[in-house]
Amino acid sequence: MIPDMLIRTAAVPPFFKNGYLVACETTKQAVLIDPGDEVDALLDEASSMGVTIAAILLTHAHLDHVTGVARAKSATNAPVWLHKDDLFLYNGVVEQGRMFGMRVSAQPPIDHFFTEGRALTFGDYVVDVHHTPGHCPGGVCLAIGPADSAERQLFVGDTLFAGSIGRTDLPGGDMDTLLNSIRTVLFSFPDDAQVLSGHGPVTTVGEEKRSNPFLT
Ligand SMILES: [Zn+2]
Numbered sequence: 617m618i619p620d621m622l623i624r625t626a627a628v629p630p631f632f633k634n635g636y637l638v639a640c641e642t643t644k645q646a647v648l649i650d651p652g653d654e655v656d657a658l659l660d661e662a663s664s665m666g667v668t669i670a671a672i673l674l675t676h677a678h679l680d681h682v683t684g685v686a687r688a689k690s691a692t693n694a695p696v697w698l699h700k701d702d703l704f705l706y707n708g709v710v711e712q713g714r715m716f717g718m719r720v721s722a723q724p725p726i727d728h729f730f731t732e733g734r735a736l737t738f739g740d741y742v743v744d745v746h747h748t749p750g751h752c753p754g755g756v757c758l759a760i761g762p763a764d765s766a767e768r769q770l771f772v773g774d775t776l777f778a779g780s781i782g783r784t785d786l787p788g789g790d791m792d793t794l795l796n797s798i799r800t801v802l803f804s805f806p807d808d809a810q811v812l813s814g815h816g817p818v819t820t821v822g823e824e825k826r827s828n829p830f831l832t
């Protein structure tokens with residue numbers, strides 16, 4: 617755990633996808649990660665914590681991770697970030713909804729594309745962006761930690777879960793690419809680095825190296 621970094625999570629049916637609010641306690645600056653149907657809970661949390669959302673960061677553009685972007689954007693006016701290789705999914709969110717038999721609204725335009733190796737900052741924290749394709753072409757790992765330290769918490773989207781890995785049967789998914797992303801990018805972090813996934817509980821790099829049946 618990184619002292620001073622506040623993390624709040626919410627997830628709601630039908631996808632039980634984790635949306636995250638990550639805030640710097642010192643400066644009261646925050647980012648919102650993957651706002652979906654739980655967006656109002658996270659926005660309420662931000663206002664009760666008295667933090668300002670400086671950016672909306674998307675680990676990827678599957679519909680469960682983006683259905684709250686319009687609401688988040690209108691509440692905060694913060695810029696929306698995505699990897700460019702997932703723009704086709706983002707622009708196709710209405711069709712993604714149709715695939716799942718759901719009516720989903722189009723979302724506001726992406727403001728910025730992530731650039732591999734170019735860190736973002738909010739408050740006293742940096743967000744290192746690592747491209748981790750496989751679950752989808754533009755998946756990223758957002759490694760967040762203090763600017764003056766190497767410690768990072770990993771927001772991995774649907775690339776890696778506690779005891780499982782992301783599905784690869786959706787458009788642009790590829791199993792070999794996914795396993796390579798996990799082994800070369802995520803597993804290069806220290807064993808005690810926390811992994812905060814798009815679905816399910818928190819885990820660590822070491823725990824998944826030891827016990828994830830897809831990776832041992
Ligand atoms: Zn996904």
Ligand SMILES: [Zn+2]
Nearest residue numbers: 633680774814
């Ligand atoms: Zn998901």
